[in-house]
Every structure is written in structure tokens, then in C-alpha cells.
Amino acid sequence: MQVWSSWLQSLMRVRIVSGPFHDGVLLVAAAGLLILAAWQLACFDRVRLLWQLLAGVATGAAGLLAAWLISDVIMVFGVSLGWAVIGWAAAGFAALGFVIATAVQARALRRVIAIVMIPVMLVAAAVQVDTVFGEYQTIGSLVGWSPYQSVSQAGIARPTMTVDQWKRRAADGDLPNMPSTGRLFSERIANTASRFRARPAMVWLPPAALSDTPPKLPVLILLAGQPGSPGRAMQASGITALLNDYAAAHDGLAPIVVSPDQNGGDTINSLCADTAKFGKAETYLTKDVPNWIAAHLPADDAGAKWAISGFSQGGTCSTQLAPRHADLFGTMIAVDGEIAPTSGSVDNMVASYFGGDRKAYEAQVPVNALAAHAPSDQAAVLAAGENDTVSVDNVKTIGAAARKAGWDVTELEAPGTGHDWHAVHAVLEAALPWWCARVGLGSSSTTTNKTWKDYDKLEVLQ
Template identity: 40%
Template sequence: MTTDPRRGSVAELSLINGWLPVVLLVLGGIALFVLFARGGRASMITIAVAAVLAVLTYFLLNWLVLTVFDLLPEPLPGTVRLWIAVGVGVFALGVGSMFASSVGRKVTAVVCTVVALATAASQINVYFEEYPTLGTLVSSDENDVSAFAAASGVRSASEATPVVTRWKGNPGRSRVESAPIPGTVSGFNARPAWIYLPPAYTSPNPPLLPVLILVSGQPGGPQDWIVSGRLQQLLDGFAATHNGLAPVTVVVDPNGADDANTMCMDSDIAKADTYLTRDVVDWITANVGVDTNKAHWAFGGWSFGGTCAVQMATRHPDLFPSFIDLAGEREPAISSDRTQTVQQAFHGDTAAFDALTPLTLLSQKTYPDSWGFFAAGSDEPTTQQWMTEVSTAAKNAGMTVTTQIVPGQGHSWGVPTATLVPALDFLSPRMGFTT
């Protein structure tokens, strides 16, 4: 997959900015008004039931998600809960309008319910920025991506000098390709990785480039960095200011499924740490044709992936001396109940779990050769607290650290899309893009 040829078409209509979300919001308001505009006792009962269900949803949703069903390790943001509550209320209004009404009223109620639910979904998407354009909503391009072919005639090797001093050629065009990375050592069954190949990589005489390994959030998968994270667009922008140079970026899967959570650890769940540090590293070295000098490598991620990045940096500083933590957690977690996390992953052995967490390692060891970039949204106070705690511990352990707060963003893809390039700018002297 090269740069999207549909750019400028209907597919490029923004779902998070501009006129389309505003129009949907207006249409949703009109639809909601029409659903309310019905006289009679049945209508009053429907409105009362819908209002009660919406209020209960808003106040009880996190309790249900975190405690009753144990679906997520952290609460849903208030804005998201509000729009889910609106959706529940709208659905109740729509169902209520099916009773004791004419055929015309029923048809109108169905149309208005669909429009209002689409508005609620649109506003949730505006918050998370999961689907930035109409094209990403209707087609992920997953079936169009090319399979990665091992680099022919280009062998990986360790380079002592920065790539910027070794590259004088003419850039080609970037590509995004996909390849399975087998769990040869770990036995882990991962979904295919997505690989960004920079313009310099596709040139006639490519240099051996540094490597960035990325992990998406959870729930989610590697493709999220391509679609929601707009990875190719961001890295093409970085490459444009560096004569085609950017890291070969491999978005990998340490979970195996959207709803799975290995915490990027070797545990009773899976050998995810071994997969990332042995299988992934060995596969990149054997197949891609890159600079294998780990001083030029970095590991990064968003949300769950950010937590994973700090884990890799603290457990394997020899492999990943540079890392990017974008809105990561304080520590890995499966459940909001820490006891449940430890029970599922380590048979209840809290000491075994603690020994592998970043805060424990940062309190026990020093990392004078490690650099880390941290970021969080201004509207996610809990994540900011975690960022402050972990980044402070990293500084105290000898790391070179910088932090960034993204204005107007909650726990959304707006954080990584705003900070990935600044993170690479910060790490450029390490990775060899500047001297």
C-alpha cells in the first residue's frame, strides 16, 4: 500500500473535524426532537423510561464494565459514557414509538432512531478518533495491502555511524506491507505485522535504516496504527524533512486477538515478552535488511502499547535503549482489580508480577543509556498522573526523559497522531537521523 490515491475524494472526508460531524450533530438533534414530539400518555411513559435508562447507563456503565463484567482495566471517559447513555435513551425512544402509533409514525421513528444513533456513534468516534475519514470507516484497505517480501540482496548489519551520514541518494516512495511473524521461540500465535518502509528504503541504493517497533492499544490490533494512527502519513512527513529517511517501522501484535491481553509479559497467559524480544527481533533482522545496531532501535506504542514500550525499555535496555510511551498505564493490567490481574497471569504470585513491572525495575536499577518520550492528553487526568509517576521514576533511574501534554485531547488517537513525530525528533540523535 502506497500513499492513498483517493486523497481529496469523498473517502477523505473527515469524520472528526470539519463540517460532516457538525451536520450529523444537527441532524441527530432534529431526529431526537422528532422522537420526543409525540403526544399522549404512551409517549410520556416512553420518554420517562428512556430518560431513566439513559441516566442509569451514564452512572452505572463503568461499574458494569469494570466490576461486573471485568471488560476493561480502566474506566470509560465521561464524554464516551454520555454518548453511550444518549444512544441507550434514543434506542428506548425508538422502540417505544413502535407502540400505539400509525405506520407513518413507525417509519419516521425508525429513521430518526437510526440518525440519532449514528450521531451518538459519530461523537464517540470524534472523541477516540478511531476512524479519521469516511474512507477508513467503510474500507480498512486490509485486503489491498501487499505481502512483504524479504529484502533481496540487502542483508542486515550493525552500523556504527548515524544513517544521516551514510545516505546521499534519491528517495523512492514509501510503502506499507504486511507479513506474519511466527512465534518460533515463544510459541505465540500473533496476527500479521504491518511494516512501513520509508522512501529511502525503496530507493535504488537504500541505506541500512534504524528500526521502530510499535504496538497498538488494547482492544485493538496492528492495523490500528495504520488506519487510526495514520502512520504512513505521519512518517512520510518526518521523512520529507530528512531527505527520505525514517525508521523502518514494524507494528507488531503481542496479544493475538482484539480482546486478548498478554500484558507484554511472559506469564501463564503467553510468552509475549519472548515473542517481542526474540521472535520479532530475529525476524526483522533476518528478513528486512536494517541496521541491527540496537543503539539505533526504538520501541513505542499507544495506550496498552505505551505501557508495553516502558516494559521493554526497563526489562531489555540492551535491545530497546529508546522508547516512546504515548498515554500508557502506570503498570500492565488485565483487570481494574489488581488481584485479578495477578491471579490470571501469575497464579496469584504478586511478587512474581511486581518483579517485572516498570516501577519496580526503575526503583532497583539505573538506566544511564536509555531515553524515553512520554505523552498524554490534557483531558485525561488519570493518564497524566501515571505519566508523571513513571517518567519521574525513569528520570530518577538515570534515563533522559521528556514529556508532552496534548491540548484538548482525551484518551484518543489524537494523542499519538500529535506526538509520534515529536517523539522521533527527540530520539533523532539516538536513531541517527540527526548528528
Template identity: 40%
Template sequence: MTTLPLLSAHLLLPLYAVTVLVALGVVFLLRRSWRPFAIALVAGALAGALLSWLFGDVLDVLGIAPTWVDRIWTGVVCALVGVAVVGLVRAGTRARGRLVVRVLAVVLVPLAVLSGALAINRDAGLFPTVADALGESHVPPLRLPDDPAPRSGTIDAADWHAPADLPEHGRYGSVRIPGDVSHFRARPAIVYLPPAALVDHAPELPVVVMLSGQGPGAAPANIIEAGRMVERLDRIAARHHGLAPIVVMPDQLEAASNNPMCLDGPLGNSATYLTQDVPTWVRANLHASTRASDWAIAGFSQGGTCALQLGATFPDRFGSWIDVSGQRGPTLGDEGDTIKRGFKGDRAAYEAAQPLRILADRAPYTASAAFIAAGADDSRYGPIVPVVAQAARAAGVAVTQRLVEDGGHDWHTAGTALAEGVEWFMRRTHLAR
């Protein structure tokens, strides 16, 4: 049951059909009372539009603007609930036919809510299966290569040639990366090893540290499950003779509802975890390059903001950063709340942590590069791309911009742009041949 695919048309289309048939059944059995149904449909649609505007645009409950799919389906759900309410009110309790109407009306409500929720989920691509929606992950523990630690004389990727027994696919799995220095209580990370990392005499490979966003269900597994990153990385490796970066997907949150903002502060020492504990584990366990030019920090949404922050603050750790749909700086939604909870009320510390200010203060960046992307239809985060790009270029960073066609603030955009960012990084590190 937990493996049931929630994005499949084979599930959604029958559900939509049943929902419509139940709604039509309510209307048909009370067909002499069609005017109240018409009023309910219109009123419900207007109520849905109002709710989308209030919670999505005014109160900004989820931190992202609703898409047109979100708005339309909210209206549809409210309209169908309106039909159900009319059915319950107009149906009596004595006649057998009217009892059927009441049953259908009661059933219509959860069907409408479920249809709308799954349609919105399909648009965002957040929960591919029931297990994902329940917060369960079926990522197996990572089996490290037999000789995981780098040795003296490790082959540089530029001089490596694929052996005859090169695996067709890479390997991924979960690992525990302890917060020995930061004392950050991170959830298990996910690591992807390309085919080139799985053979004897594996080359020394560049590393991408890739972060998911923050919000309901947020976890490193989102990157491979909603973003389909393993399949994307396998395709990249197949085009380059088994070569691709090692991709480490750590937890920068501790919990989906927490947001330490990739800083060291009262909400957790996330920055130290990502810049010290994670690299230490990678160097000790994998054939990874130690040069800053061969390390990139990448992320989507809140993870994209983190990539901007850490790329600007730690150029000696991350020579490249990939910012997909990030914000201009660390935030908990409201500036006052951000300063109070994240910076103990210290506005000066808050302002000093803004990455655009860091870029200006630490310029020039002589060896840094950035890939900055967003969805072309993302009205909230898309306009941030040119602002960040201009500030980075002014500081000396080599910038590549990308707008993903037909993309919003969703995992379609994230998966596409993060994969393109990996290939961009491969060209930068001469891994792409």
C-alpha cells in the same frame, strides 16, 4: 462499502439530521402528548449518565474512563430511545397516522444507536472505515527491497546522502514474522520503510518497534489506520532528506481479546517474540542497525505499558522507549485476576515483573532514554506519566515528558505522541539533520 469513511462529517451530519427529524416526527404526530416526551428525554439523559458512570467508572469495562463526548452521547442515545418508547406506547394500532408514529419510533432506535456509536468512534478515532470496524485490513504484503539483507560495508545513516532518484514516499506492507524461538502465534506485522531504505546502497537505519493497544478491534493496523502513522512518517522523512527509522509494527497479542502482557507466561511468550524473534527477522531482511542505542520500543495504551516493561527489562535490546498512555505495569484489569491468570497465582513473580521495581533494582541505566506521553485530558493515564518519569529518572534514564493538548485516551493522542516520539528518537540517534 467496506471503504466507507466512518469519521467523515459528510456521513455523520446527514445521519444526525435524519435522526433528529425522525425524533421530531414522532413528537409532532403525538404533539398533544408532549409531557411524556419531556419526561422521557430527561429520564433517558439521566439513565445515560448512570450507565456511563457504572460501566465506564465503576466496572471499568473497557479499561479507560469515558470522555465527555462518550458521556454526552450515551445520554443522547438513551433520551432518543426514551422518545421512541413513548411513541410506541402512546400510538394506537388503528389510526393510519398512529401507524406512521409506530414506524418512526421503531426506526428511531437503530438511528439513535448508530449515531451515538459513530460519534463516540469519531471522538476516539478507532475505526476510520467500515472495514476497520469489521476487523478487516487492506494492508498489502510488503515488497522488500531488492537487496534487503545488510551487507558488509553498509553505509551509516550519518554518512549517507540522498540520491536523485529518492522516492517521495516510504513503503509499507504486511509481513509474517515467525515465532521460531517463542512459538508465539502472532498475526501479521506491518513494516514501514522510509524513502532512504528503498534506494540502492541504502544506509543502515535505526529501528522502532511500535505496538498498538489491546481491546476490541486491536491489531497492528490500528497504528496506520487510526493513528495515520504512514502519513506522519512520510512527513517526518520529507523533513530529513528521506531519512527516518524503519518502523516495525508487530502483533504482541495473538488476538484482540488476548493480553499476554508482553511477558512470557501462560498467556503466551510475547516478550521472547518481541525481543528475539522480531529483531532476528529485522536483521535478516532489512538494512537495520544492530546497536541497542539504535533500537526503540514504542506503543500506545497496553502497547505503551509494554514499551515501559521491555525498555526497563531489556536495555541491551532497546536503548530507548516511547510510552504513550501506558499503565504502571502489566495488568488484566484486576490484580487478583492478573496474578491468577498471568502468573499462575505467583504474587512474587507478579511483583518482580513490575517495571518500576525493575527500574529500581537494575539502576543505574547509563545509556537508556525514555519519551513518556499522554493526553492532557486523560484523567486515568495522564497522572501515571509523572510517576513513571520520576522512577525512570531516579534509575538514571534520560526522560522527556509530553502532554498532548486536547488529548484523551484516543488515537489523536497516540498518533501525535508516537510521531513526536519518533522524531525525538531520530535526534537521539543523530538521524535528524
């Protein structure tokens, strides 16, 4: 049983977007196509090969059209998938058409190879689409597998000092024992105030927080997109690796990261609001989650030392909640967010989510929330992938509204990315050190003079 459990855990940790599994799938797919085509040529039957290739071209064109319609015309996912995704979908359809046509026309072993290649082509196309998005990083993330202990079982100590006191101890060479890297936990946060049905949250604690005498640390709330989950937000963003590197250079100091579930399921869009349709998501995020953090983690007081960040629908939530709850969040970092919370038409949302109350919906629109709660001394990093032109426009619109409301605003574009987690990673790589400096982390022995323009993965829009 122990051997089986160990093998299963190893399987769940296999990376999808890079490494041996990713490269192996693509290699087998390419080799299969070459073998089938070469075998047909070796049989001197170029007519059948031509028909097989034409079948591939036809299905590829059909796949291209279908993906484009779904992505950019019908917009099933609310945003464009981008041409990289559309292109890989078309390539997958083309390869599938070729191997199916070969399976129909071939005989014996070649037919068997063609049939075997059908699922291989499907997997290869799916892997490449996922690589573009960066959503599912491991096999375990596909099935929601979590190997993580809960915070309540780990015996995390209460804070005993400030960050400045920790820095002074570091300067004196008198830091307490702590691990060399941070640690991930899974936790079901009590929904006492909201009764909102959330999935378990993910929590990352830096080395300093895992010591017996931790300091009070800043907190970052990280929200996934929709569909999405706290686990995928932690994995796909790459935030734990970024913060482990930061902590290694700053005497174990880094922010606490909590990724709560703002939706309750992959097929649910709560709008991050208190609604009649899916319950009190806003109350959960702004009451239950902060209350749990204050009671169980070595966290600084909410407000100036807290930030909220998110991607896609999570980015939209960030731009809704930060201005509406300035007492909780001094900073927001939003990537590829929408101009407004979206789940169908506005009329449908007003009717089904807000019981016909148009003002309740309008209050959730970021530009309206910013204006309604102005002036503010909060800070915002608003960003989008270069190829997600709709989100780039949203950044400019929301950025202008935030600046008018008194916010300290930075607008960024991530070249070579789209509506994907690669944009998020590029933004966090620069935004996390900036925010950490803003909230007082770091040490006298490790300083940085980097500015936004020093990060080659970003362009500063404003």
C-alpha cells in the same frame, strides 16, 4: 468480479471519524429527531410529545448512569472512558428512548420513520464514541480488513550504506530512485523462538527504505492498546502521515515502523510477558520480532537506534520491556500506560499467569523493572491525555522512577484529550522529530530548532 472487488475496497477505506460518512450519519440522526418532533407538534398533540421527550430524558439518564458505572466504578476496561464518551453514550440512549417512544405511539409513515431511526441513532452514537477514542478510523478497520502486500513479496533490498552516507549523497544530488511516500505492509512474523500465536504485524517503510540501495534505518516498535490490533495502531495513531511529512523534508529518510501483535486477539491480554496463560509474548517481542526485522528490513542494529512506543496496554508494555531489554531499545515513548500490567486482581494474575510466582509478576511492574536494571542511559517520553488523570499520575510515578534510574525523561500532558488515540497523535507529532534527531536522521539542508514547548498540543510536566 473486478468491479465488485474495487467497490468493496472503496467501502473499506471509507473514514468513520471524519468526512462524508461521519457527517452524514450525524446529519440524518439530527434531521430525523427534528422531523419526528415537528410532526408531533404539527398534529397539535403536545401531550404525546411530552411523553416522548420524557422517555428520552429517562433513557438518557439511565444511559448516563450505566456508562458512568461501567467506566468509573466497575472500570470494565481498566481505565476511565472519560466524560466525553459517557456524555455521548447518554445522548445516544436519550435519542434512542425518544424514537422508540415515538414508534410505539405514532401511526403510519411517522411510525416507519421512527423505526428506521432506531439503527441510525445506534450508529450515530457509536460513531461519536469512536470519534472521541479515534480507535477505528475506517470501515475496514472494524472488520480487520487489510489490503497490504507482505514484505517478503515486495523484494525489499538489503542496506548498502549508513544514514550519513545517504545524507552526503543527498547533498551531492545523487540519491537513488525512490517513491515519494512510504508504504505499508502486512507480515506474519515467524514465532520460531516463542511459539506465541500472534496476528500479522504491520510494517511501514519510508521512501529511503524502498530504494534499491537503502541505508540502515532506525526502528520504532509500535504497540496498540487492548483491545486493539497492529492495523488499528497504524491508522489510529496517524503515524504514517506524520512520517511521510518527515521523510518529505529529510531526503526520504524516516524510521522504519513495525507494529507487532503483542496479544494475539482483541479479548486477550498477554501482559507482554512470558506466562503460562497466553504464552511467551515477551520472547516474541524481544526475540522473534527483532530477528525478523534484522533478516528482512534495512534496519540499523538494535539498541540505541531502536525505540518502543505504545498506547494504553501497549504503553504499559513499553515501560515494562524497555528497561528489561536495554540492549534492544534506547528509547521508549509511552502514552496513557498503566502503573503495572493489569488483567484482574494481582492475586489472580500471579496465580493464572505466573503459576503462583509473585516475584515473576513484580519483575514486570515498570517501577520495579527500572530499579532492577539501573543505571541506564536510555531516554523516555512518558505522556498522558489531560482528562485521563490516572494516567497522568502514572506518568509522574514512572517518570520519577526512570529519572532515579538514570534515564533522560520527558513527561508530557496532551490538553483536551483523554485515554484516546488523539493523545497519542499529539505526542507522536512532537516525539518523532525529537527521536529522529536523537538517532541521527535529517539532513544538512533541513534543520529544526523546535522544543517540546513549541507544540501547542502538549504541556511539559517535567
